[in-house]
Amino acid sequence: MTWHTRSMNLPPSALFGFLGAGLVAAVAAMTSRVGVIETDVANRIIGLALGLMIVLIGNSLPKLRPFNRTRGNTRPATVERFSGWLLVLAGIAWVVLFALAPLDQAKRIAALIGSGALTIVAVSWIWVAVRAYFVRSGEREVTSTVAERTAKWQLTASLLFAFFYVFVVACLKFLVSQAQFANELSIWMLTAFWVLYAVLYALGRGKGRR
Amino acid sequence: MNLVFKALSDPTRRQVLELLRKGPMSAGALAERFDVSKPTMSAHFAALRKAGLIVSERQGKSIVYELQLSVLEDALLSFARMFGWKLQDDRRGGSKPARREVEDQ
Numbered sequence: 001m002t003w004h005t006r007s008m009n010l011p012p013s014a015l016f017g018f019l020g021a022g023l024v025a026a027v028a029a030m031t032s033r034v035g036v037i038e039t040d041v042a043n044r045i046i047g048l049a050l051g052l053m054i055v056l057i058g059n060s061l062p063k064l065r066p067f068n069r070t071r072g073n074t075r076p077a078t079v080e081r082f083s084g085w086l087l088v089l090a091g092i093a094w095v096v097l098f099a100l101a102p103l104d105q106a107k108r109i110a111a112l113i114g115s116g117a118l119t120i121v122a123v124s125w126i127w128v129a130v131r132a133y134f135v136r137s138g139e140r141e142v143t144s145t146v147a148e149r150t151a152k153w154q155l156t157a158s159l160l161f162a163f164f165y166v167f168v169v170a171c172l173k174f175l176v177s178q179a180q181f182a183n184e185l186s187i188w189m190l191t192a193f194w195v196l197y198a199v200l201y202a203l204g205r206g207k208g209r210r
Numbered sequence: 211m212n213l214v215f216k217a218l219s220d221p222t223r224r225q226v227l228e229l230l231r232k233g234p235m236s237a238g239a240l241a242e243r244f245d246v247s248k249p250t251m252s253a254h255f256a257a258l259r260k261a262g263l264i265v266s267e268r269q270g271k272s273i274v275y276e277l278q279l280s281v282l283e284d285a286l287l288s289f290a291r292m293f294g295w296k297l298q299d300d301r302r303g304g305s306k307p308a309r310r311e312v313e314d315q
Contacts (some may be wrong), residue, residue, distance in 0.1 A: 011280070043278045058281060059280045059282050062280060063280050077277065081281075084280070084281040089282045
């Protein structure tokens with residue numbers, strides 16, 4: 001079984017977009033703490049960077065193909081395309097809000113838009129996963145080698161997990177106005193990130209052995 | 211991006227992408243839908259593959275193609291279908307139309 005094209009590679013725009021936007025957001029947060037730039041300016045930069053990240057990842061989502069495609073079953077592809085469009089539109093809304101709207105309103109509305117998009121994406125993905133679990137008979141998987149599939153799945157899952165984690169944390173942080181609670185939330189979310197990442201890694205290893 | 215625009219500029223290639231929206235198809239099944247020679251069809255597939263718009267997989271003796279469009283490429287394809295399809299066909303004049311179009315007329 002040979003994949004002729006670059007199906008094994010992550011689109012560079014997705015990877016560098018994620019890393020670049022994350023770096024910009026981190027630098028803005030750090031320089032704001034040191035006092036080089038104002039907190040409001042830092043928040044705007046972080047919002048814009050996250051918006052761009054959402055657009056880039058959303059754009060690449062149908063190419064990343066997070067679901068194992070099955071022959072004759074186009075539903076996962078449709079869901080991937082729909083999720084991609086939804087994220088791109090949400091990302092554009094974030095960019096516009098953080099560029100033009102008053103900061104308080106931008107944070108609140110962006111968080112609501114982000115939460116809505118994330119909920120719809122999560123529900124549609126859970127639906128596809130449940131359907132794939134129960135409706136297996138009669139569908140033959142598009143077969144590539146196990147090593148190829150595992151490597152691709154691990155790369156895609158890691159990137160998407162990190163992205164969705166950042167997206168969820170950003171939405172929560174923008175919704176929470178109390179600084180003390182937001183800081184505590186960050187610590188708990190960071191702990192949860194590593195726990196969930198370890199679970200994901202273990203799942204990936206298990207998938208590779210089968 | 212240049213490769214993507216080049217790939218989307220041809221109506222036959224756009225029709226291939228539209229057909230693949232419904233699901234993966236073999237090269238033979240796709241070629242049957244068009245009144246063009248097999249080498250020409252292969253060239254179209256190669257252009258689409260090079261642009262990263264489709265992926266191919268060998269299954270036994272046949273090659274199965276599957277769509278792999280980003281959101282931007284999807285939007286470009288939709289724009290091309292809305293605004294470019296007729297213009298491109300008119301400009302080409304005597305080019306061979308797809309069999310499906312002939313049947314529709």
